Amino acid sequence: MALRQWIDGDESAAEMLTRVLKERTSLLVPPLHRVPLHVGNVVELVGPSGSAKTQILIQAAVNCILPKEWNGIRYGGLECSVVFIDLDCRLDISRLSQVLKLRILEGNGNGDWGNFDALYTTCLRRFFYIRCYDSFEFLATLKTMHHKLQKERDDLGIGLRLLMIDSIGAYHWVDRVSSSLPLWGYNRKGFSLANMLEAAVEEIKKLLLVHPSIVIASKATIFGDRSSDIVRREKSSSETESRHGKSDGGQVLYREYMPSAWQSFVTHRVFVRGSDEYLTVSSCEHQSIYFSEWLLPSLGVLDKFIVKNAGIFMVP
Amino acid sequence: MAPLKSLEQLHPIIDTTFQSFCASHGIFTVEDFLIHDLYVLAAFAEQQPESEKLKQGITQILSVINAERQPWMNGLELLEDARENKHFLSTGFEGVDTLLGGGLREGQLTEIVGPSSSGKTQVCLRAASNVATNYNAKVFYLDTGNSFSPQRISGFVNWKSGPSIARTGQNMLQQVMSSISCHSVYDIFAFFDVLHQLEFNLRSQTCKGDRRVQLLIVDSISSLITPILGGSSSQGHALMVSAGSLLKKIAHEYNIAVLVINHTVGGDRGTSKPALGQSWKSVPHVRLQLSRDPGSNVCQASILKHSSMASGMTARFVIYE
Numbered sequence: 001m002a003l004r005q006w007i008d009g010d011e012s013a014a015e016m017l018t019r020v021l022k023e024r025t026s027l028l029v030p031p032l033h034r035v036p037l038h039v040g041n042v043v044e045l046v047g048p049s050g051s052a053k054t055q056i057l058i059q060a061a062v063n064c065i066l067p068k069e070w071n072g073i074r075y076g077g078l079e080c081s082v083v084f085i086d087l088d089c090r091l092d093i094s095r096l097s098q099v100l101k102l103r104i105l106e107g108n109g110n111g112d113w114g115n116f117d118a119l120y121t122t123c124l125r126r127f128f129y130i131r132c133y134d135s136f137e138f139l140a141t142l143k144t145m146h147h148k149l150q151k152e153r154d155d156l157g158i159g160l161r162l163l164m165i166d167s168i169g170a171y172h173w174v175d176r177v178s179s180s181l182p183l184w185g186y187n188r189k190g191f192s193l194a195n196m197l198e199a200a201v202e203e204i205k206k207l208l209l210v211h212p213s214i215v216i217a218s219k220a221t222i223f224g225d226r227s228s229d230i231v232r233r234e235k236s237s238s239e240t241e242s243r244h245g246k247s248d249g250g251q252v253l254y255r256e257y258m259p260s261a262w263q264s265f266v267t268h269r270v271f272v273r274g275s276d277e278y279l280t281v282s283s284c285e286h287q288s289i290y291f292s293e294w295l296l297p298s299l300g301v302l303d304k305f306i307v308k309n310a311g312i313f314m315v316p
Numbered sequence: 317m318a319p320l321k322s323l324e325q326l327h328p329i330i331d332t333t334f335q336s337f338c339a340s341h342g343i344f345t346v347e348d349f350l351i352h353d354l355y356v357l358a359a360f361a362e363q364q365p366e367s368e369k370l371k372q373g374i375t376q377i378l379s380v381i382n383a384e385r386q387p388w389m390n391g392l393e394l395l396e397d398a399r400e401n402k403h404f405l406s407t408g409f410e411g412v413d414t415l416l417g418g419g420l421r422e423g424q425l426t427e428i429v430g431p432s433s434s435g436k437t438q439v440c441l442r443a444a445s446n447v448a449t450n451y452n453a454k455v456f457y458l459d460t461g462n463s464f465s466p467q468r469i470s471g472f473v474n475w476k477s478g479p480s481i482a483r484t485g486q487n488m489l490q491q492v493m494s495s496i497s498c499h500s501v502y503d504i505f506a507f508f509d510v511l512h513q514l515e516f517n518l519r520s521q522t523c524k525g526d527r528r529v530q531l532l533i534v535d536s537i538s539s540l541i542t543p544i545l546g547g548s549s550s551q552g553h554a555l556m557v558s559a560g561s562l563l564k565k566i567a568h569e570y571n572i573a574v575l576v577i578n579h580t581v582g583g584d585r586g587t588s589k590p591a592l593g594q595s596w597k598s599v600p601h602v603r604l605q606l607s608r609d610p611g612s613n614v615c616q617a618s619i620l621k622h623s624s625m626a627s628g629m630t631a632r633f634v635i636y637e
Contacts, residue, residue, distance in 0.1 A: 049597035049622050065391075087565045090601055093394040095624040124391030127590075131386055133565050139350040140385040144378065148388055173553035173595060187342035189351055199351040208353070220598040 007259075025078060027162065027214055029060045030314050031292035032270060033240070039161070039212040042265055044168075044296075046254060047217045047272035052290045052307050053218040056272070057164050058096045059312045060216055062103055064162045065126040070119050075107045080161035081126040082150060083145070087138060087170040089131050096127070102310035126156065135171045135196045142203035149211050163204070165217040172222065172257060198261040204266075217266075221254035253295070269296035269313045279306055279315055289315065319345045320377075322379045327376050334373040334609065337364060340504065341520045344363045346384075349377055356409045366531040366555035378425045396428075398423075405531060406451075407439060408446035408472070411631035412617055417624070424623070425564050427537075430606035435615040436577045438532050438635045439606070445472040445574060448495040449488070455499040456514060457544045458507065460539045502525035504540045504555055511562055525572060531570055536577035538591035553595055555568070576600070597621075600636065 009018070026036035040067060045053050046284040047304045060086060066077025084091060104119055127149075132138040175193040189195055204215065253271055256263070271293045278286040293303065304315045323330045323346075341357060354374060361370035381567055389397070404418030413419045420426050421444065427629065428436045431549060442463070444455045457464055473489050501507045535541075541559065544552035567574045578596070583589035590596075597603075603621040608614070616628040 020526050026493070048594070054623075089561070090599060091622060092599075092601070092623040097395055098624070111457065121392060124395065126392035127394075129389045129391070129394055131568070133386075133561050136350055137385055140381045143350065144382040144385060147382075167598065170598075171557070173550055173557045176550045181553065185536075188344060188348060189342055191347065195351055199353075202353060222595045222598070232486055239605040243401065274454060 018138070023177045026162070027060065027063060027078065028187050029056070029063050030312050031056065031272070031303050032060070034294055034299055034303070035268060035297065037268070038149055039214060040208065041267050042215040043268040043270065044217055044219055044266045045270050045272060046221060046295075048221045051272045051274050052305075052312070053220070053272060054090065054166055055095075055312060056270075057166055057216060057218060058091075058099055060162060061127060061164065062099050062123075064312070065123040066098070066103060067119070067123075071115055073107050074105070077123075078161055080095065080158050080224060081128060081156060082162045082164065083128045083149070083160060084130075084164045084166065085138070085141060086129065088167050089133070091129065091166065094128075098309060099311045102126070106209075106310065126158065128152065130214075133202075135175055135191075138171070139196070139199055139203065142200060142207065145207060146210060150244070153211075159194070160211040160213045163207070163211075163213050163215045166213070167220050168217040168262065169219045169222060169258060180228050194259040194261065199260050201261050213220040219258070223255040223257060255312075266296070271295050320336070321520055323377070327380070329369065329373050329375075329376045332465065333366060334370055337361065337370055337373075346377065346381065349393035350381070354378070357429045371596050403571075405443070405447050405451060405573050407443040409439065409442065409633045411633035415617055415619055415631040416604070416628055417622070419485065420575055421601070422573045423568045423573045424601040425560070425567055426602040426604065427577065427578055427603050428575050428606055429580060429620070430608075431580045431588055433637050434606040434608045436534055436579070436606055438468075438578065440535050440575060441465060442469045442472055442635075443533065444496050444533060445452065445469045445492060445530045447573075448492045449473060451525055451530055453495065454533045455496045455533065456529050457496055458510060458534045459498055459500050459533070460502060460507075460534070460536055461499065466493065467491065468495065494556065501540070504544055504559065508562070511559075511566065515562075515566055515570075518566070529570070532566065532572050532574045534563075534574070534576040536579055538578045541596075542591050556592065556596060557599070560596065565601070585618050605630075 020154075021131065026038050028036060032045075045056060047053055061082045062077075064078045064080055064082045066075045067079040068077060069075065075204060100120065100123055104116055104123075108116060130141055132141055149160050172193065174194050175191070178191050178193075209217070273291050275289050275291055277289045279289055280286055287308065289304050289306055292303045305312050306315055320330055320343070324332075324335075328416070338348075339346070341352070341360065343352060343357075358374055359369055361367050361374065364370055400419055402423040404413075404416075404421055405417070406413050406419045412579050428439060430436050431597045439455075444457055446454050447453055469492065469522045470489055473492050499510050501510055514529075514532075521528075537559070541552070544551065544555055563574050565575070566572060578590045579594050580588040598619070601623045602619070603622050605618050607616050609616070613635045614632055615632060615635060616632050
């Protein structure tokens with residue numbers, strides 16, 4: 001009997017195909033739509049404060065928690081749960097709820113309200129949120145997350161697909177000074193910035209093995225561009241930049257400050273920033289335009305987008 | 317969090333054998349546990365004589381960690397918390413309230429930036445008197461430059477109640493004044509002291525039904541922090557970020573609206589910029605810029621940043637003289 005079981009295998013080819021196809025479904029969210037994101041990708045969203053980073057995260061979350069289809073109406077979501085780790089304590093849940101509502105209403109067309117409430121609460125239940133106030137809490141969260149996720153997976157019947165961290169550099173300054181010499185024992189690991197992030201990266205890696213998902217981390221640029229380790233744009237796109245008439249030469253993007261453990265963990269990197277340009281919607285309404293640009297892989301294309309009530313929209 | 321030794325009393329499984337096993341791997345506190353790979357540690361425990369007990373100890377510490385961290389919330393719970401506990405407090409200036417989408421939000425850190433005499437302190441004093449008057453709440457005012465003016469507050473209160481009802485006005489004034497507690501702090505360490513004390517008081521009185529603190533004002537945060545910035549050391553930045561996250565923690569956990577002032581300094585090319593720059597910029601939820609028309613008492617406010625609204629809107633308002 002045991003032998004029979006062993007020969008039977010774990011799943012049929014058809015089952016495997018559906019599973020693999022499901023794992024390969026990609027997240028397409030503007031302005032990250034240029035490269036389809038798959039499970040296992042680690043995306044870093046870098047930009048100065050006020051460059052719509054959190055908005056992009058909210059957009060990605062909404063895309064994830066919406067179902068593919070519900071009562072015959074197509075919503076085009078991924079129908080899976082999302083974890084939002086808020087290191088900056090700044091997420092405004094009413095904003096997420098607003099985007100979600102507008103997306104559902106857009107799909108519904110002619111408001112079916114009973115349907116609306118059920119779908120709305122189902123979606124919100126797939127969004128998990130935790131806030132942290134220092135690196136230790138962040139590590140504690142990562143270390144104990146597996147059990148939480150497993151429980152939710154059993155309850156909801158769907159697994160985690162998107163892990164978001166806002167923002168990964170939040171404790172940079174605090175950890176930088178806490179590298180004081182360890183007391184007790186020569187073999188004690190110091191709480192240096194590098195050690196902390198290395199531990200966090202290791203935990204996330206382990207988590208991804210059990211809960212395959214996309215990681216999106218936002219990162220604020222917290223420095224001016226005085227130092228040497230600045231990230232410069234590749235030649236190819238600097239022309240695009242100067243065409244948009246930026247005065248500072250358009251070369252320096254930001255200064256990298258994350259330790260190497262994190263940098264080598266990142267597989268995709270997008271740079272976003274605000275601009276002085278406006279899109280005139282109507283005579284009295286202006287929308288400020290944001291720019292996004294892929295740095296890893298370097299595509300050399302500058303995309304423009306605006307943030308409306310219903311989320312992010314690309315503009316030509 | 318704590319040294320492992322201190323856990324022994326509550327959790328007998330963390331005994332001396334376990335402690336010495338951990339010590340041999342450089343683990344002395346719960347924090348040390350956090351930066352270690354527990355799977356590797358468990359694998360080492362496997363090779364020890366009392367492996368079962370050691371592994372139980374690891375699990376025990378994990379559950380201690382699990383109990384210490386912040387709670388998980390799902391979208392529905394978050395939304396409910398926002399609806400029930402995070403209200404908008406009116407600043408007393410209608411224009412500013414509309415601009416902020418309803419006023420100062422409990423749980424959020426609102427920042428006012430502006431040059432000298434652009435009305436920053438006036439907005440703070442007005443907000444303090446308004447919250448104390450209309451919400452029957454306490455206001456915690458941290459004053460770093462002796463700019464707190466009780467006369468101004470009584471002016472606001474009397475102006476509102478009108479001189480005709482002087483008797484009730486007097487009572488009202490007394491009540492408002494007693495709800496606003498002002499604390500002078502002149503350096504960042506005193507600031508942390510006061511905040512920790514406040515946090516402690518808040519924690520111990522959460523269940524009491526009397527008036528609670530709903531507004532915390534820091535006038536100004538930049539004068540505490542700018543002296544410690546600069547130089548090659550990052551100590552100043554670390555203190556700045558810690559101050560920001562402590563304010564946000566108090567704001568969120570005790571449902572308090574926090575209002576801080578950041579003055580402006582001269583930047584390059586003759587422009588002015590906020591005294592706390594790039595690293596601070598990502599701390600506040602809302603950033604409001606004030607400017608005043610020269611020679612008049614008309615102020616202009618504009619949103620530089622908002623967590624749920626488009627920025628760039630402006631409003632004008634008059635400070636009562």
